[in-house]
Amino acid sequence: MIVEYIRYRVPDADGFEDAYRRAVVPLGNSPECLTYELSRCVDEPECYILRIEWTSAEGHLEGFRKSAHFQEFFAEIKPFVSHIEEMRHYEQVITKTEPTLFEWAGGAEALERLTATFYDLVRKDDLVGPLFAGMDPGHPRYVAMWLGEVFGGPAAYTRERGGHTHMVSKHLGKGITEQQRRRWVSLLMDAADEVGLPSDAEFRAAFAGYVEWGTRLALYFSGPNARAPKEEPVPRWGWGVAPPYKP
Numbered sequence: 058m059i060v061e062y063i064r065y066r067v068p069d070a071d072g073f074e075d076a077y078r079r080a081v082v083p084l085g086n087s088p089e090c091l092t093y094e095l096s097r098c099v100d101e102p103e104c105y106i107l108r109i110e111w112t113s114a115e116g117h118l119e120g121f122r123k124s125a126h127f128q129e130f131f132a133e134i135k136p137f138v139s140h141i142e143e144m145r146h147y148e149q150v151i152t153k154t155e156p157t158l159f160e161w162a163g164g165a166e167a168l169e170r171l172t173a174t175f176y177d178l179v180r181k182d183d184l185v186g187p188l189f190a191g192m193d194p195g196h197p198r199y200v201a202m203w204l205g206e207v208f209g210g211p212a213a214y215t216r217e218r219g220g221h222t223h224m225v226s227k228h229l230g231k232g233i234t235e236q237q238r239r240r241w242v243s244l245l246m247d248a249a250d251e252v253g254l255p256s257d258a259e260f261r262a263a264f265a266g267y268v269e270w271g272t273r274l275a276l277y278f279s280g281p282n283a284r285a286p287k288e289e290p291v292p293r294w295g296w297g298v299a300p301p302y303k304p
């Protein structure tokens with residue numbers, strides 16, 4: 058991730074904010090733009106700073122700049138380009154840090170306890186048990202590695218099992234039903250209580266958010282209309298709110 062700062066001094070700000078209100082639509086739709094913010098200086102109201110987080114400098118220059126999103130964006134802000142005083146990329150050096158969900162949960166050992174207990178419950182369950190009749194004995198550990206990576210821990214699943222595509226492909230053709238998905242979620246929550254994962258509201262909400270999202274994807278990929286999984290990095294899940302779905 059890289060941050061771009063664009064500093065403006067706009068002597069006549071008439072139309073400037075409105076132009077940006079329109080320009081941020083294609084900007085926000087660009088896959089390379091993670092977030093943006095336009096701020097006006099309180100002490101010198103003719104000064105503005107536009108801060109954009111890009112996936113990378115290449116993502117900005119090779120992706121966005123060469124896309125139709127840029128054409129639309131630029132058409133709106135063109136009258137103000139001569140008022141730009143600085144436009145540069147910055148690398149973050151120090152930021153406020155929070156523990157990852159992986160650390161908060163208790164690390165790899167806690168997640169392994171969770172999945173060992175969970176798959177014991179799964180095996181005995183009349184609704185989801187049959188799906189796991191031929192389960193690889195390493196399965197609970199692989200799922201713990203997956204969860205660890207998703208929650209901000211080491212990229213062990215990607216290294217040892219082949220990452221996102223491998224995980225998704227394991228669900229293809231399994232024909233998971235909504236009732237089975239619900240039971241899977243419910244047993245995982247039981248296991249989380251049983252092994253004593255942190256029970257604070259913030260952690261459990263983030264944990265449940267991922268589990269809800271992940272099981273719905275597993276259901277989709279197990280079904281008859283699933284597209285072949287794309288080569289993508291393992292998703293990373295944090296404390297915050299998930300951004301809206303982009304088709």
Ligand code: HEM
Pocket residue numbers: 185188189191192193196199200203204218223224227228231233237238241242267268269270271272275276
């Ligand atoms: C957040 C939700 C889910 C996660 C994180 C998850 C994780 C995984 C992972 C990592 C694998 C591949 C393990 C390997 O590397 O071999 C896998 C396989 C599998 N998953 Fe899921 N899964 C989820 C949801 C579900 C649901 C809802 C079901 C069914 C109710 C399900 C059924 C299966 C089955 C049957 C396999 C193949 C197991 C085997 O034969 O070894 N999964 N899952």
